[in-house]
Amino acid sequence: MSKLKDNNLLPQDQQCKARLNAVADALYAIGGKWKLRIIVALMDGNRRFNELQRLIEGISAKVLSNELKELELNGFIKRNVFTSTPVVVEYELSEYAETLNGVLQALSEWGTMHREKVKESMKQEIA
Amino acid sequence: MSKLKDNNLLPQDQQCKARLNAVADALYAIGGKWKLRIIVALMDGNRRFNELQRLIEGISAKVLSNELKELELNGFIKRNVFTSTPVVVEYELSEYAETLNGVLQALSEWGTMHREKVKESMKQEIA
DNA sequence: CGGAATCCAGACCGATACTG
DNA sequence: CAGTATCGGTCTGGATTCCG
Numbered sequence: 001m002s003k004l005k006d007n008n009l010l011p012q013d014q015q016c017k018a019r020l021n022a023v024a025d026a027l028y029a030i031g032g033k034w035k036l037r038i039i040v041a042l043m044d045g046n047r048r049f050n051e052l053q054r055l056i057e058g059i060s061a062k063v064l065s066n067e068l069k070e071l072e073l074n075g076f077i078k079r080n081v082f083t084s085t086p087v088v089v090e091y092e093l094s095e096y097a098e099t100l101n102g103v104l105q106a107l108s109e110w111g112t113m114h115r116e117k118v119k120e121s122m123k124q125e126i127a
Numbered sequence: 128m129s130k131l132k133d134n135n136l137l138p139q140d141q142q143c144k145a146r147l148n149a150v151a152d153a154l155y156a157i158g159g160k161w162k163l164r165i166i167v168a169l170m171d172g173n174r175r176f177n178e179l180q181r182l183i184e185g186i187s188a189k190v191l192s193n194e195l196k197e198l199e200l201n202g203f204i205k206r207n208v209f210t211s212t213p214v215v216v217e218y219e220l221s222e223y224a225e226t227l228n229g230v231l232q233a234l235s236e237w238g239t240m241h242r243e244k245v246k247e248s249m250k251q252e253i254a
Numbered sequence: 255c256g257g258a259a260t261c262c263a264g265a266c267c268g269a270t271a272c273t274g
Numbered sequence: 275c276a277g278t279a280t281c282g283g284t285c286t287g288g289a290t291t292c293c294g
Contacts, residue, residue, distance in 0.1 A: 022239045024164060024238070025239070026237050036150055061256085062257090065257060086255040087255060088255070089257085105233075106233040110230050111149035111154075176276050187267070208276095214276065
């Protein structure tokens with residue numbers, strides 16, 4: 001992952017690179033428009049496909065389906081199928097998904113704060 | 128933003144919706160492949176355009192240019208132009224960008240941890 | 255209900271060339 | 275150096291239809 005050229009970098013640049021790589025790794029796994037939202041939607045209980053689609057505004061069935069597959073592949077969620085009629089499929093967070101709690105906490109706090117700040121600057125512009 | 132229908136939701140659903148909205152707001156502002164990485168790259172000092180492009184692997188000039196514009200518009204960075212010859216342009220984090228420290232800290236810690244976990248599971252698969 | 259398959263328009267993105 | 279302009283390909287994502 002690291003190149004020989006890195007040996008020529010200043011210490012602070014190396015640290016910066018390390019941070020950059022860590023953030024890049026994180027975004028690779030949970031980046032994109034939807035993954036974190038799906039995880040949040042599953043945080044207070046298991047949900048079924050259509051529940052998720054209703055809860056997460058703007059997501060299409062195809063995209064939701066794809067995202068759920070990827071999340072399952074990467075070990076963030078479990079898929080439980082009940083072969084009743086009609087079929088019921090339930091999605092459940094894995095234990096590993098809980099390691100994201102810190103990230104989600106930070107992100108949702110920041111999001112709340114940011115929304116307020118945007119509102120403020122809207123008022124300024126009108127006045 | 129909230130609809131009347133929300134009055135019919137159970138309390139835990141409302142909380143879930145609130146979280147969902149907060150995360151959605153955050154992702155709207157700092158989502159995407161590059162914005163957070165650019166901010167990280169600027170965290171230990173101002174950088175010029177080409178420095179950023181070299182530091183952030185895989186980003187093209189066009190995309191970097193667009194992202195920088197958006198980040199400036201949304202108040203995360205400042206653009207300083209020195210009209211020497213050749214022209215030098217420097218990008219600098221705003222104070223507001225520092226409100227992201229918590230998010231970035233959480234994200235980079237998680238990214239580091241996650242990379243280790245992925246490595247482990249790779250070993251498992253080979254064995 | 256929970257998807258998969260298909261079709262299709264538009265966004266996105268890289269490469270290249272060019273400007274001040 | 276710090277971008278912009280243009281072109282062409284890919285990839286995303288919506289709408290619709292169909293299946294178990």
